[in-house]
Amino acid sequence: MCEEIDGIQLNFSSDNMLLLNLLLAFLMFGIALDLKVEHFKRLWQDPKKSLVGIASQYLVLPLLTYLIVLILKPCPSIALGIFLLGACPGGNMSNFLSSLAKGNVALSVTLTATSTLLAPIMTPLNFAFYGSMYGPTADLMKEISVDPIELFVTIVVILGIPLIIGMFVNNKFPDFTKKIMKPIQVISVIIFMCFIVFAFLKNYTIFIDIIGMIFLLVLLHNGLAMLSGYGLGALFKLDFQDKKCLAIETGIHNAALGLIIIFTFFNGMGGMAVVAGWWGIWDLVTGFIVATIWARMAAKQAAKG
Numbered sequence: 001m002c003e004e005i006d007g008i009q010l011n012f013s014s015d016n017m018l019l020l021n022l023l024l025a026f027l028m029f030g031i032a033l034d035l036k037v038e039h040f041k042r043l044w045q046d047p048k049k050s051l052v053g054i055a056s057q058y059l060v061l062p063l064l065t066y067l068i069v070l071i072l073k074p075c076p077s078i079a080l081g082i083f084l085l086g087a088c089p090g091g092n093m094s095n096f097l098s099s100l101a102k103g104n105v106a107l108s109v110t111l112t113a114t115s116t117l118l119a120p121i122m123t124p125l126n127f128a129f130y131g132s133m134y135g136p137t138a139d140l141m142k143e144i145s146v147d148p149i150e151l152f153v154t155i156v157v158i159l160g161i162p163l164i165i166g167m168f169v170n171n172k173f174p175d176f177t178k179k180i181m182k183p184i185q186v187i188s189v190i191i192f193m194c195f196i197v198f199a200f201l202k203n204y205t206i207f208i209d210i211i212g213m214i215f216l217l218v219l220l221h222n223g224l225a226m227l228s229g230y231g232l233g234a235l236f237k238l239d240f241q242d243k244k245c246l247a248i249e250t251g252i253h254n255a256a257l258g259l260i261i262i263f264t265f266f267n268g269m270g271g272m273a274v275v276a277g278w279w280g281i282w283d284l285v286t287g288f289i290v291a292t293i294w295a296r297m298a299a300k301q302a303a304k305g
Contacts, residue, residue, distance in 0.1 A: 002075035020263070023191055024256040025162040028116070030188045031092045032166020033181040034109055049104075052236050053111040056229045056250045058118065062086050062126040064224050069134055074217055076136040077271025078210075082221055083137065084258050084272065085279045087126035089115035089159075093189060093284060094252040101291035102298040103244035111249045116163060119257070120155040124148055146265045154264060159257065193284075196255075196277050210274045218275065218282050226251035226290065244294055252287050255280030 065086030069079045090112045098108035115122075128148070131137045170177045229250030233243035258276035266272055 002077075020256065020260055021158055023188070024158050024254075024260060026184070026191070027092045027188045027254075027256060028159055028162035029166040030181070030185040031095070031112060031116070032163045033170050033177050033184065034095060048236065049107055049238060049242055050110055050114065052232055052238065053107065053229075053246050053249055054114060054118070056232045056246055057090060057111070057115050058087075058122045058126065060228050060232060061225050061250055062130055064228055065221065066130045066133060068217070068221055068224065069130075069137075072217060072220075073136075074213065075271055076140040077269050078214055078217065078275055079134060080131060080137045080140060080266075080269070081214075081258075081262070081272035081275030082217060083131050083134075084127050084261060085253055085255065085276055086221070086225075087123045087130075088253045088255070088258050089119040089123065090249050091252040091254045091283065092185070093287060094249050096185065097248045097252065097287045097291040098245045100288075101244045101248060101294035102241065103248060103294070104241040105245075107242060108245045108249060111245070113163070115249075116159050116254075119159055119254075120152050123155060123257075124151050144266060151261070151265060154261070155257070158260060189284075193281070196280050206270055207274055207277075210271060211278065214271075214275050214278055218278050222251055222279070222283050222286055225253075226286065248287060248291065251290075252283050253279065255283070 062083075065082055069082060073079075074082070092112070094112055095105060095108045099105045128141075131141050226247045229246035229248070230243045233246040238246070255276050258279070259273065262269060262272045262276055
């Protein structure tokens with residue numbers, strides 16, 4: 001069964017790839033519209049919270065991902081997809097969800113920006129390290145030649161350039177940015193969800209064959225991501241707002257980046273692509289559920305005075 005799944009390639013045209021690249025650039029531009037230079041200054045002003053958040057995303061979660069794969073032993077291409085998603089930076093919805101949950105929004109913005117800037121180094125590094133540590137995925141990676149320099153450049157271009165342009169617009173035209181920021185962020189999320197649905201429909205039979213195998217894996221992986229973020233915040237005695245922020249930042253990942261890497265460097269490998277596509281949907285579902293619960297808790301506390 002695994003040999004069949006590992007051999008599946010999703011049907012994705014060059015036009016669709018161009019659309020996905022443009023979509024991710026649009027998503028990153030939307031994130032950057034909320035960024036200011038002072039968000040990066042917080043790294044030095046309050047380093048503890050920021051370092052704990054970065055460690056949660058780029059140290060703890062990749063290790064947990066490896067342990068999950070060791071225990072559940074999914075098909076190699078599915079395991080490779082989980083390794084990749086665990087190595088990707090935070091997603092664009094984390095800031096909104098932190099706000100909804102009444103978490104530390106300023107910290108959320110700082111962590112999203114910082115994890116995105118670190119992505120060209122940390123994403124390939126974690127992916128290559130843990131992918132090579134697990135025998136079945138190591139064998140699969142040997143069959144596929146991935147140029148680390150090309151991967152680095154790809155991530156810089158599709159994440160870094162839109163981020164710089166967005167920050168420039170925000171700092172030079174603040175009034176204009178206030179008008180367009182929310183509509184762009186909402187539109188980008190809607191477009192991304194539509195894109196995922198389109199990809200599912202175009203490859204319907206493949207998704208149906210694989211989804212049963214990855215549903216529990218993604219559910220467990222995403223749940224542990226949120227718990228590890230919250231738990232690490234508790235371990236370092238951060239307050240409730242910070243812990244909520246870390247849970248969401250660790251649990252919401254940039255699935256669009258994962259998809260671009262999969263279709264650019266792995267020829268749309270079916271197991272990997274389905275994992276990334278389903279992760280992109282599921283982390284938003286759990287993110288909204290958790291954020292809504294915390295929002296209601298905050299409202300009840302406020303009502304009690």
